[in-house]
Amino acid sequence: MDFGISEDQILLEETLRSFLSDRVPIERVRELRHEDCPNDPEIWQSLAELGMTGILLPEQSGGSDLGLLDACIAAQSLGHAVTPTPFLGSAVMVPTALKNLDHPEIGTWLSGIASGELRFGVAITETFSVREGAGLTISGGKISGKAMMSWDICGADFILIASGQDRLAVVRSDAEGIGQTRLATTDETRCTSELTLENVECAATFENASESISRMLDAGRIALAADCLGACEAMIEQAVAYAKERKQFERVIGSFQAVKHMCAEMISELEPARALVWYAAHSFDAVPNETPLLACHALSHVSEIGREIASVSTQVHGGIGWTDEQNLHFWFKRIGVARGLLGGPQWLRERAATLQGLDKAS
Amino acid sequence: MDFGISEDQILLEETLRSFLSDRVPIERVRELRHEDCPNDPEIWQSLAELGMTGILLPEQSGGSDLGLLDACIAAQSLGHAVTPTPFLGSAVMVPTALKNLDHPEIGTWLSGIASGELRFGVAITETFSVREGAGLTISGGKISGKAMMSWDICGADFILIASGQDRLAVVRSDAEGIGQTRLATTDETRCTSELTLENVECAATFENASESISRMLDAGRIALAADCLGACEAMIEQAVAYAKERKQFERVIGSFQAVKHMCAEMISELEPARALVWYAAHSFDAVPNETPLLACHALSHVSEIGREIASVSTQVHGGIGWTDEQNLHFWFKRIGVARGLLGGPQWLRERAATLQGLDKAS
Amino acid sequence: MDLSYGQKYEEFRMEVRSFLEENKPLQSESPLSSGRRQRLVEWLSLQIEHGYWARTIPKKYGGYGAEPDLLETVIMDEEFNRAGIPRGMSSQGPSMLVPTLLEHGSEEQRLRWISPTMRGEITWCQGYSEPGSGSDLASLQTSAKEDGDDFLISGQKIWTSTADRSQMIFILVRTEPDAPKHSGISYILLPMDTPGIEVQPLRTMSGDLGENSFNQVFFTDVRVPQVNVVGKRGEGWRIANTTLKHERNSLNANSEGTMIKLMRLMERETCNGVSAMASPVFRDRLMQLQARSMAMKFHAMRMVTCSLRDEAPGVAGLVTKLRNCQLNFDISSLAIDVMGELGALYDHTPYERDLGYWQAHSFFSLGLIIGGGTAQIQKNIISERGLGMPREPKPAKA
């Protein structure tokens, strides 16, 4: 019995965190927000060199064939550093969806992801939330319709699209008939867009892909929870560090019981949530029948404590925490946007109930 | 514009509080819990002499013809002193229900309440919550069935019963076919029972009484909120007083920021709730079309903050607050039991939404 | 309890209402647009003439000269809000400086500053907070050194709204460096175009650089005559507390309008074909907020009544800001939640709801929880002044 991360996983985390603090410090994140899209291709390439983009891919694709827990450790570090990157879509969700499907191109695509040559956008929001008349239909190898809140479309080579609960398609991002509009959110570290498709030629289509879609969503939810957990961790660290330095009333504010208890509340919420995310990620490979429920609980729980931690750690900073200059808001907003990205907590909880048949009660 | 209680109302409050602290101190409440029923007839008689039992009744019945706000000030004082009394049923709900109905006995009954000679039990739970197969039917002037969680049945002369949403009946408590079983709750200051009726002769029945029933429930909900508010107030007072006295770590615990902030949170919830209860009570006589919504909001809101205040003020006391000896639990439990008595907060909120037509959204 | 205003006041209400119908005021133009200043001055002057602005300020200082009457104020607020018409001035000159001058200023200062300030001819900003002095405002370090009949001011202020477009600043500076921290502070007026003043915009997390923006102001040997001190030298802390009291009241945003906006949003916003209002879980949260919002509304009426009756509101008077800020933050949180993945849209992007109001409101409410004394300071005040709990003991010297 060993519930925890291994030495290899600790090494992975240390390597990635040291790379990120070195190469993508917050100053670099600040610069990137002025680009049309924050997803810096150089970061992606470096993550590929570190083995991160192929973390879930088999060795024959050039991947390192690790599990979702490893991917989550990476996601947590990326959230901790608020790194702009299509990791969640390209390195977690797309590989999960495609690696068990059958198509002649898949090998090439997956190798391209592992080597960092290819990046994928994902358009899967409508599998759980249809708004603004969005929706997609595939007919005769062509796909048409609209997808809201697609991720990482800018600069992507391909886009993975879910049309309904059981059909997937891959299109080239430069295929004729594709239109995209950047949808700016408060989070300047994530690329989100509206995608319109008019009779777009699919590079591949997959029917009866419901299992792939739900595995993809589960993996995405757990990794997003990990990203958000990392961001929470960073906010608490900053709040505690600031409280130990900042003086008011001739004392460091961290010696005031009110401030201490705010920090104690935050960390006491964070630590058990870490175990929940770890177990959810572990289950994905070890006990997959438990995963759908755990994915809902992990993401909804982290979303809830995330809102509280984001708000309280900002409050610990006082007015300074509210300035752009202090940078704290990058984490605040990353956590805030994660809250809706793969289903809001309320939706996830109702799904958790449904998975247990509890909604059938009369 | 004058939003607040009047000098007469302040006088009423002072008179009642001074009577209660004098004649029904907590030591007397402790004694009464060992009785089969805590409703002491002497207290009722004294409340009648103070004009409390007839507070809502017209002068021709011997009442003082005051409004629900006055009754709520009384209820708040009774909650503040955790006084065991059938005030809520006999002096608020029964007069509200009966005074606009037509029956030759009503004058006698109301006069009896005002003078303190009569006490009523109420069996109205099934108008909002049917459990355990309860329910009542009236046929040919006889009533049969079961009512759960009826109040103040012990020692009552009559019982007011609602059978469904639009029919009321009054029965003599000693009529043949009536059975009652005391249902003990955690609150030892309130008398609750199960009532069974087998072909019981009604002293009066009223059809098409839906307006009377809903007015009665609104009045009851607002007065119960006031009772609970008074209990909350008393708990905060006790917590603050204890925190100013109790020393730990060579300081009074009230000088610790954590304890201060707990008290500040409690009082900051209490004060606006007071205004809500006042306005709800005021609306009952002045703007009755607003009352049903306000009654739901007042009781559900006070129930929510009440749970928090009861728990936090006990925590301020530390282990001592958890002892029987400290008496704090009488308030804790009065608040806890009020939470379900006329609809739990979740039920009341759904009703508030329904009253605004919000449940019709699709 | 009597919630009618009575005939006299209802007549006053009708007067205000017809005035507003007749006079089309300048609407929510950018404060920076050309020609606006002139229209603003005209509009404020017209209001003063009718007594709807500067109502209780004596005529000799350029006001209308009426007796103070809280109900009239409440009615004017209600009617301007109802008509959706801004009073025209939200700067800190009329709301904070003018009351201070009336209470502590010299006759000369009153005669010189009050009238043009109320008419909008002069915009003021407030120089209180410093990067090192937030909750502990009295620890401020901006210094004013005597130099003949002048002071030379050096230091830095932060959170200075409208500094970029103000002609004047009222500022707290340390004039007596050796006095105890609360007794060494003076309250000084000075022009923003004095040499040595530099204004830098301060970007906040909301990214907003519009009308609600903030600035940092840097002072390097800024010369100001000693006669510009308001009240006595060294008494600035006490004088500033008069204005801070005004600020605390002005931070009490009413949530009624926001609640209505939220309900419209929830009726309109659909996910998978079902409106947010049709979700029992969202509806339950909405009803919780509605009850809290109503409680705060009636609480405000109670506080107005206390003033009318000249009663001390006690602890009830101290809790408003704490609860309103949290309420507003929670209202925007529900709004953001019902919009799901679109709840984070911002910055005038397509599909953004209510012009990005909800995210902005959320940032702004969080700022209010922090600003004007953090929630922690509020709770200290509530427990100490309101409940009579002891102050924390002074720490022993290390």
Added chain:
Amino acid sequence: MDLSYGQKYEEFRMEVRSFLEENKPLQSESPLSSGRRQRLVEWLSLQIEHGYWARTIPKKYGGYGAEPDLLETVIMDEEFNRAGIPRGMSSQGPSMLVPTLLEHGSEEQRLRWISPTMRGEITWCQGYSEPGSGSDLASLQTSAKEDGDDFLISGQKIWTSTADRSQMIFILVRTEPDAPKHSGISYILLPMDTPGIEVQPLRTMSGDLGENSFNQVFFTDVRVPQVNVVGKRGEGWRIANTTLKHERNSLNANSEGTMIKLMRLMERETCNGVSAMASPVFRDRLMQLQARSMAMKFHAMRMVTCSLRDEAPGVAGLVTKLRNCQLNFDISSLAIDVMGELGALYDHTPYERDLGYWQAHSFFSLGLIIGGGTAQIQKNIISERGLGMPREPKPAKA
């Protein structure tokens, strides 16, 4: 991560399971019923013989003498829970005194007390808290004055569970009144039938006077030999902290079973013909609690792993009690809510659900939030020891 136990441990699990199937132990009898003591001693002795009790205690002290193995402990706990069979002893002798004696006791004390304590022949109670010393335990005032080779103990203890049926007490007393408060305390063992000891039951808000009851214990010139001190005189505070650590761990109630009980209740409980589980609002609260409960379960597994790996758990090791107590209180709150007006039924009244479990659980959880160090003390510890935040400054002498 590897959550399998491996073959060796699965075999051990099967051994425990078949032992439990074969041996019908004494069930949840009243601890006061006659003959129970004898059956308890037999049952505990049988367990020790097979190594399921006193497993790691050396043979010479009456234990089984196995090497410590946390997984074996976990498996035994799981299997006893699964079978619904109590270990037999929940008193503070085995859980708190015995570890202390093993660490700090003299050889003579170990030989004399450990074996009969583990076998249930002696029941111990714990005399730590005093009415004036709750959170600030080190301020305790019960005094032990030297009198020849003895001490004379006078004072009062509170929250002394099982004092009414214990043969012995381990107690903290002040032996050096002039020493600083943490250095004047000694840890002493004494028989409860010593003249001068009086036990009074302490009723709590839950009204419970059963197995979970508490007492006050009064000491008037109670004579005890000085050799009964454990460890060195004046070192009681340090020694007691060993046992307090054991207590903090033992307070970590697992909520998994309670959650299952709540789900059953919600399926069964109907209002107006609709079950509580069919209410989206109640279901949403249930799912929130389920997520929290799962998080605490996995957190506990992480903590066990830390011990297995001999890793320091850091701040994560300090948060368990705070979060579990609040979770348990919140679980019972939902249960009480779904029962509506019947949620308050108590004291074995008709229609009471689950034998009054939920109200009792609510009172008990609130007690745990307070007991064993209030939530406030927990948060001090988390922030100071876990996050390295500074202690509050010592107050200046008034």
